[in-house]
Amino acid sequence: MPFVQISMARGKSPEYLEAVSQAVHDALVAELSMKPGDRFQIIEQHDPGELRFNRDFRGGPRSDDWIVFTITHGIDRSEPAKRRFYKTLVRLLQESPGVRPADVFVKMTVTPPENFSFADGVIGTDTAAAEALDAAAKISGTRSAYTQTELANAVTALLERSDRSPILPMLRDDVVLKVPTTLPYGGEFTGPTAFDGFFARFGRSDVWESFAISLDEIIESDKHLIARLTNNGVLKASGKTVVFQNLWLFEVTDGKLAHVQLYADTAAAQNPAG
Missing domain, CATH: 3.10.450.50 (Nuclear Transport Factor 2; Chain: A,)
Structure with missing residues (x-):
């Protein structure tokens, strides 16, 4: 079950947030075999000065619309699958809501199933x-x-x-x-x-x-x-x-x-x- 935290600058419309949420969900389903109903996300919006980043390090130039996806998954995926996911994600975000590829930052981590409890205290x-x-x-x-x-x-x-x-x-x-x-x-x-x-x-x-x-x-x-x-x-x-x-x-x-x-x-x- 991928758990997705999405961080961006404050002030985006509900439509913008929904499009970002849908884009990462669709990319996970298409490229990392996530179940369509498996959708857990937290969207965090930050005030000026709370997002600090280098505009040109290993990419860019990054704008004030820089957006970070932190994805925690219980199963490690192959490198080719991750390559496809990154490409699909930036394509979908560019299509809607219009996020520039240079502004998309992804960090993926893997944690074993015993580190999750989905409900009721069940491991x-x-x-x-x-x-x-x-x-x-x-x-x-x-x-x-x-x-x-x-x-x-x-x-x-x-x-x-x-x-x-x-x-x-x-x-x-x-x-x-x-x-x-x-x-x-x-x-x-x-x-x-x-x-x-x-x-x-x-x-x-x-x-x-x-x-x-x-x-x-x-x-x-x-x-x-x-x-x-x-x-x-x-x-x-x-x-x-x-x-x-x-x-x-x-x-x-x-x-x-x-x-x-x-x-x-x-x-x-x-x-x-x-």
Whole structure:
């Protein structure tokens, strides 16, 4: 996602500002493969004396209409793509609103996705992983392996929002889910269909009046994902509220989930009377 800061002298009309905004947006879409809806810009206008620049250094002569584009991007682009972008940008600006090419100054920087948070305190790597999963889900059979970040994002969706759709394509055909048999809903479940069925009814057993999960953290390693949970349930038999912790262990083989096991505080569910 390119983030664009545009700096210029104060006093330009709304039409001028809109034309500048549109020109840099169109150039990014055309030459750097930016999504058309991905538009984040800040336009800053400065009073006399607040823009200081050499009129002739490596270009020029620059006028009082000098304009600066500072573009921060999460993905580095090739030199040929950047060459095309610079040329397209000055051409579009010259066409409208009439900015002279000599007055166009561009500074591009690259920062990794983890240095972005687009909203809600979500790190940019998780956002990128979710977008990749959504895109893959629209084209069946295109993914044979997933990254740790993508897997962690899918586990989060499963346990935090009861959304099973991201994780199902990540399961091996022979995936095994083990839940302690001392639990009313325990047992061993093999295959994605059985996995899906278990989580479709998870927390809806005859034991619980209500059951809420809080995902405390996900710990990642090369071969495993560990999800630590705090559960808050109301027992049907007694109406008592119990709070207890569980741990889900997800084993990763060749970029897919091969084995899932719940380590639970079974005593909380074994004593319906509370």
